[in-house]
Amino acid sequence: MKINNHRVEIEETCKPEYIEAIKQYWALENNEFINKSTDLAKAFDLTAYAFSAIVKKESKFCLQIECDSCHNIETVQVKSQTNFATVKKDSYYSRTNKFNCSKCKALIQQQKLEVIEKQKQYLLEKQYSAIKNKNWLVLSPFELKVLRCIIKNEGISNLNYHFKNTSIKVLWSAIYTLRDLCLIVLHSNEDSNYVNRVTFLTELKTTLPEVEAVVKNEPKAKLNNVTQELKLRLTKNKAPKNGDSPVYSGVLNFPNDVLIEKGTQYTFGIWKREFDNLYFTLIPTDNIYQAPRQQAISSQPKHLRDAIQDFFDSSEFDF
DSSP states (O other), X not given: OEEEEEEEEEOTTSOHHHHHHHHHHTOEETTEEOOOHHHHHHTTTOOHHHHHXXXXXXXXXXXXXXXXXXXXXXXXXXXXXXXXXXXHHHHEETTTTEEOOHHHHHHHHXXXXXXXXXXXXXXXXXXXXXXXXXXXXXXXXXXXXHHHHHHHHTSSTTHHHHTTTSOHHHHHHHXXXXXXXXXXXXXXXXXXXXXXXXXXXXXXXXXXXXXXXXXXXXXXXXXXXXXXXXXXXXXXXXXXOSTTSOSBOOOOOOSSEEOOOTTOOEEEEEEEOGGGOEXXXXXXXXXXXXXXXXXXXXXXXXXXXXXXXXHHHSSOOOO
């Protein structure tokens, strides 16, 4: 905050013995007041509250503040040091680290509202699309139960009670799945990731009985000799014809069918082997450790990263 000028105005009704103390109260250095009402009040055998009341009644502090955004000068009047601190806080915009005048503050607020409205419309479109595409078909029975509980209780406040025997990580993994499928929307505080409420479309509530019937009656595929794990050696192409030839190539024959399922989180790894070959493995993360779905191993909790690393370093691979 850049203060170009400031002055103290004292009322004519002020008693002479208070004038100097009031001037000291408003003494400003580097945008900070150097004297406190508690210390100044002692000279008059007054409480800090009583002295502050005299200051408010008999004086005002006028400042000319330059806006960091448009550089216009705005005049502000305050009646106490606390009032001044409030003005500083209200003028400061943390995202740009700037102090703004009332005009720029209004413009920033308008821009924020426009962004919120666009995001709201985007989320609505995604939610309607989720219902149209029946995104619930990929839900597990547990995830469907969580969705049903959220809709019934119109939020997540009672989830811990209804799923008290379920770990928090498993429960929130299901909640994040519902969010990623656009069946619900999680609302967080602007300055943190704390979820304060959950919303969903009314249409989803009326569709839920149909959802449960569809998921319940969804036929289960009967698969024999099927694995969800993919392990193979990528052999170096020793005779490339030109720069467009593949770096790794070869032929292979799987002894079993490999099932890669939509909506399932997988962990993959690639190791360097002799003769510049590579070893590739792909395995469902749940087969290693029950954990929230993420995009990369580095974003997983430390205990899960350690479990995955132990799995990679284990001797069960037959290279």
